[in-house]
Amino acid sequence: MxxxxxxxxxxxxxxxxxxxxxxxxxxxxxxxxxxxxxxxxxxxxxxxxxxxxxxxxxxxxxxxxxxxxxxxxxxxxxxxxxxxxxxxxxxxxxxxxxxxxxxxxxxxxxxxxxxxxxxxxxxxxxxxxxxxxxxxxxxxxxxxxxxxxxxxxxxxxxxxxxxxxxxxxxxxxxxxxxxxxxxxxxxxxxxxxxxxxxxxxxxxxxxxxxxxxxxxxxxxxxxxxxxxxxxxxxxxxxxxxxxxxYTENNINQSVNRIEGYLFKRKSKGFKTWCRRWFYLCDNQLVYRKRSHEESYTVMEEDLRICTVRPFNDNDRRFCFEVISPTKSHILQADSADMLSAWINALQKSIGAALQFEPQTRRPSSSSPSSNIGSSKKKIHWEQFLKIPGNSTCCDCKGSEPRWASINLGITLCIACSGVHRSLGVHYSKVRSLTLDAWEPENVKVMMELGNDIINKIYEANYTEESGILQATENCENAIREAYIKAKYIEKKFVCQIDSVAIEMGLNAEGGNSENDQSDESKKWGVKKFRRRHRKDSSSKSDDDSINFPSMNLNLSREHLLLVGENLNNSTVQCDNRGILGSDQESTEGEDNIIEEGSLATFNSNLLLYKASAVHNLPVMSMAFALGADKLWKNSEDLNRTPLHQAVLSGSVMACEYLLLNGVPINTADDLGYTPLHLATQKGCIAQTYLLLKHKAQYDSEAKDGKKPIDIAVDKRNADIVTLLRLTRLNEEIGVNDEGNGEDETYKDVMKDFSNFASSQPRLLRNRNENASPSRNETEDKE
The missing domain is CATH 1.20.1270.60 (Arfaptin homology (AH) domain/BAR domain)
Known part of the structure; x- marks a missing residue:
């Protein structure tokens, strides 16, 4: 048969x-x-x-x-x-x-x-x-x-x-x-x-x-x-x-596999009806003719942006409507049961597709910042592949990766991306390079890392004797899954903190080794870092070289060991479209600033803290791999978190990287200052917008009685005052409007701030500095 x-x-x-x-x-x-x-x-x-x-x-x-x-x-x-x-x-x-x-x-x-x-x-x-x-x-x-x-x-x-x-x-x-x-x-x-x-x-x-x-x-x-x-x-x-x-109830009506004939109303001409075989495929609604045709037609390319509802505005029975932002489709089932089955299956498919979407904030009336209109855009994804190591999958080295993990900063093939999704978003947040729209902050994070850097951290100690087979492009899924879980969840191939400490001249208990007992003046540090890119490979200068942080620890100057120095020296080239936007505009430059500490104090938590202060994402990634606690606070520095330090560094990408990796957003220091307080105090509009977008509490009160908006008013920063007031107003509108919270004016204004902060941060900062008091009057309170 x-x-x-x-x-x-x-x-x-x-x-x-x-x-x-x-x-x-x-x-x-x-x-x-x-x-x-x-x-x-x-x-x-x-x-x-x-x-x-x-x-x-x-x-x-x-x-x-x-x-x-x-x-x-x-x-x-x-x-x-x-x-x-x-x-x-x-x-x-x-x-x-x-x-x-x-x-x-x-x-x-x-x-x-x-x-x-x-x-x-x-x-x-x-x-x-x-x-x-x-x-x-x-x-x-x-x-x-x-x-x-x-x-x-x-x-x-x-x-x-x-x-x-x-x-x-x-x-x-x-x-x-x-x-x-x-x-x-x-x-x-x-x-x-x-x-x-x-x-x-x-x-x-x-x-x-x-x-x-x-x-x-x-x-x-x-x-x-x-x-x-x-x-x-x-x-x-x-x-x-x-x-x-036999009954029609025997038809397979699972969420992803419902299929059957529907009448489809044509949108042009006389709007006649034709009967087609519909089914769901890869978050798409597609159909084909009954015979003599192998290909299918995509009716909706992305179910995540669609809604479905019954349609009763005509004389036909069993009709429903599939609506996207740009068009509407009228379909007709054969019976009431099939109408209900199709509507339920499409709604479940839309919900399932949204669950697998990278973690973007959803509108919510209970959250004052949930309706911020993120400035997303389609990227020239080929440019990501020019970052060292990104031209092949980070885990299996498969060719032509088309997916990325935005919190790890790596590119992946479709097979490995499926395993990453199964790890959970607290380990890996997967996004498509070709299908998804990207926020500017995510682009900045991706440009700072890359497969070469991450693999030199997460595969530093991999050997065949480990008993775990390394994933390859055509390996079985069980091998791929076991390798990726060992790599990112169990972190079996990362250099242990004791090994790093010994390499730095410390013993496992934190004291100096025998060779260094007489040299108590040695320190360790993390250098301020930002990857640069150049457009023309024929012209090179000192500014074109990139010092990638590494697991190797080299003596950079007398009595100072820099963590993660000279991993790789290379450049990233991109064409005039330039998706790899620099973070230079949202920081205070390089200035060769180094966060230092005594060798005796070296640990992963302090490493993350100091790397955040100099927006050094590769070393921050190393710290997470070494086991840094996302909830850790520095008791020696007002009980501040790495996110506080990232805000003080002026870096949007460092803040976004910490938030993507689960660092709490509303933790207050000993002064009662949250990261939003500090961003407002420093006048960092892009950071303020980023924190509000990630649901930072806009009305938390510090020990001196000041809220972020009070600080913004004192600093005469009109843009930040506008952001905070609009956020509060939007929450009030949302509560009064039966919890809808869909004020279009608010979303448009917030989107404009996002675009301005992303494309012209220096101009935005200068505009506020010209309207602000002198720097002596705006000294940070620490």
């Missing part, structure tokens, strides 16, 4: 495709058999040309063998038979009468009776199918305001559908039985002819004896086929009882 009977009952495109293939197959078989009959007739009628025509007959059998190229046993059996006939061809001079009674008669009967019977039933099936189509159209067109017309259409449809289902089963029955019978029918005819040859030709007896054993096995196989054929015939006759048990 090549087709399940349910496919016949559903009349799926797969069923129609099966019919087309089988019809072509039978036609091909008929042509070959007719040629065989013709050649045999010529051999009988043309005694003088018998030998020549016998050769042509053998040739036609070779063509027949090709028909069974997918059936090894039949293919081999035919090959043996044909070879035997060719050897016996020189002895066949008196077999004309026997050939006429075997080959010509049996195969002609097979063609006239069996094949023509299937062809006749094809015409009947086509007529019934057309009747069903007409009944479906009439049923769909029946006005719900005319009950009698509706009932008549329903009755006709039910009768026609039942007739069609029985006819379809009969048609498949005839085809299946024919395909099952053709091999034994043809082989048995040829075997009869072979036996006649052995009888009439004493000269070929020796040759026949050589093939007797083989042909005996073929004969047994044919008998077995015949027995199977009779059993199949009986089972096929019982299939009709399933029609009464």
């Amino acid at each position: 090549k087709i399940e009977f349910e496919e016949c009952l559903k009349d799926t495109p797969k069923f129609r495709q099966y019919l087309s293939k089988e019809e072509n197959d039978i036609e091909h078989l008929e042509q070959r058999l007719e040629r065989i009959i013709k050649m045999c007739t010529v051999a009988v009628d043309s005694g003088k040309d018998y030998i020549k025509n016998q050769s042509a007959f053998a040739t036609s059998l070779w063509d027949l063998q090709k028909h069974f190229s997918n059936d090894k046993n039949a293919h081999n059996a035919l090959g043996k038979v044909i070879h035997c006939f060719q050897e016996m061809n020189k002895y066949h001079t008196i077999l004309l009468d026997q050939a006429s009674r075997t080959v010509l008669k049996n195969l002609s009967v097979f063609v006239k009776d069996d094949i023509n019977q299937v062809k006749d039933y094809k015409n009947h099936f086509t007529k019934v199918s057309e009747s069903l189509d007409n009944a479906l159209i009439k049923n769909a067109q029946a006005s719900k305001n005319r009950p009698q017309e509706v009932q008549e259409a329903v009755n006709i449809l039910a009768a026609t559908k039942s007739c069609f289902q029985h006819t379809a089963l009969d048609y498949v029955n005839y085809i299946t039985l024919l395909q099952s019978r053709k091999i034994p029918a043809i082989l048995s005819t040829l075997l009869d002819y072979y036996q006649a040859c052995g009888t009439y030709f004493h000269q070929g007896s020796d040759l026949c004896n050589d093939f007797d054993e083989f042909f005996k096995s073929v004969s047994d196989e044919v008998n077995s086929m015949r027995s199977s054929y009779h059993q199949l015939e009986k089972s096929m006759q019982n299939r009709h009882t399933s029609v009464n048990d």
Whole structure:
């Protein structure tokens, strides 16, 4: 059986495709058999040309063998038979009468009776199918305001559908039985002819004896086929009882696999209705015609931006509407049950797609900053692949990665991205390079890291002796999953903190090693860092070189060990489109500032704290890999968090990196200052916007009684005052408007701030500095 009977009952495109293939197959078989009959007739009628025509007959059998190229046993059996006939061809001079009674008669009967019977039933099936189509159209067109017309259409449809289902089963029955019978029918005819040859030709007896054993096995196989054929015939006759048990509830209606016919209203011209086979595929709603078409048409490319609802503004029943920001589609189901099933399945699919979307903040009336209109844009994703190591998958080294983990700063192939999604967003936040819109802050994070840096951190200690196979492009999914979990969750290949401490000159307990006991003045530090890029590879300068932080610890100057120095020296090139926007505008430059500390104090938490102060994302990544606590506060510095330090550094990318990796946003220091307080105090508009977008509490009060807006008013920073007041106003509007919180003016203004902060931060900062008091009057309170 090549087709399940349910496919016949559903009349799926797969069923129609099966019919087309089988019809072509039978036609091909008929042509070959007719040629065989013709050649045999010529051999009988043309005694003088018998030998020549016998050769042509053998040739036609070779063509027949090709028909069974997918059936090894039949293919081999035919090959043996044909070879035997060719050897016996020189002895066949008196077999004309026997050939006429075997080959010509049996195969002609097979063609006239069996094949023509299937062809006749094809015409009947086509007529019934057309009747069903007409009944479906009439049923769909029946006005719900005319009950009698509706009932008549329903009755006709039910009768026609039942007739069609029985006819379809009969048609498949005839085809299946024919395909099952053709091999034994043809082989048995040829075997009869072979036996006649052995009888009439004493000269070929020796040759026949050589093939007797083989042909005996073929004969047994044919008998077995015949027995199977009779059993199949009986089972096929019982299939009709399933029609009464079949209902449309048997259709697969899982969230991702619902499929079936819907009427689709055309959006142009006369807005006529056409019937198409719809299904869900990769967060897309697609459809195709019933037959003679392999390709499909995408109706909606991204279900995440769609909604679905019933549609009652016309006289057709069972209609619903799929709405996207740019268009609307009216579809019609066959029944109320199918209407409900489609709406529920589409809503669940939309929800499932949104759950797998990278973590962007959703509107919420309870959150004052939840409606901030993020400035997202499609990126020139090819530029990400120019970052060192990004041209291949970070984990399996597969080619052409098209996905990224935005909190890790790496590119991934589709197979590895699926495993990353399964880790959970607290480990990896996956986003498409080609399909998703990207926020400027995420782009900044991606440009600072890359596969080379992350792998030199997370694969530093990988060896084959670890007992874990390294993922490769074509490895099994179990190997890929085990490797990625060991790499990012268990962190088995990261240099342990004790090993790093010993390399820096410390023992495991935190004291100096024997070689360094006399040198108590040694310190460790993290250098201020920002990756630069250049547009022209032919012009290089000192500013073009990039010092990537590393796990190697080199003595940079006397008594100072820099963490993560000289991992790699390379440049990132990008074209004039320049997706890799620099963070230079939102920081205070490089200035070779180094955050230092005593070697005795070295630990992962302090490493993250100091790296955040100099916006050094690679070292921050190293600190997380070494086990830095996201909730840690520095008791030696007003109990501030790494996020406080990132804000003080002036870096948007450092703040975004910490927030992507789960560092709390509203933690207050000993003065009661949250990161939003400090961003307001420093006049960092881009950081203020970023914190509000991530749901920072805009009205928290410090110990001196000041809220962020009070600080902004004191600093006379009009833009930050506007941001904070709009956020508060939006919350009030949201509460008063039944929790909707969808004020369009607020979202437009916030989007403008995002665009300005991303594209022209220096101009935005200068504008506020010109309107602010002198720097002496705005000294940070620490």
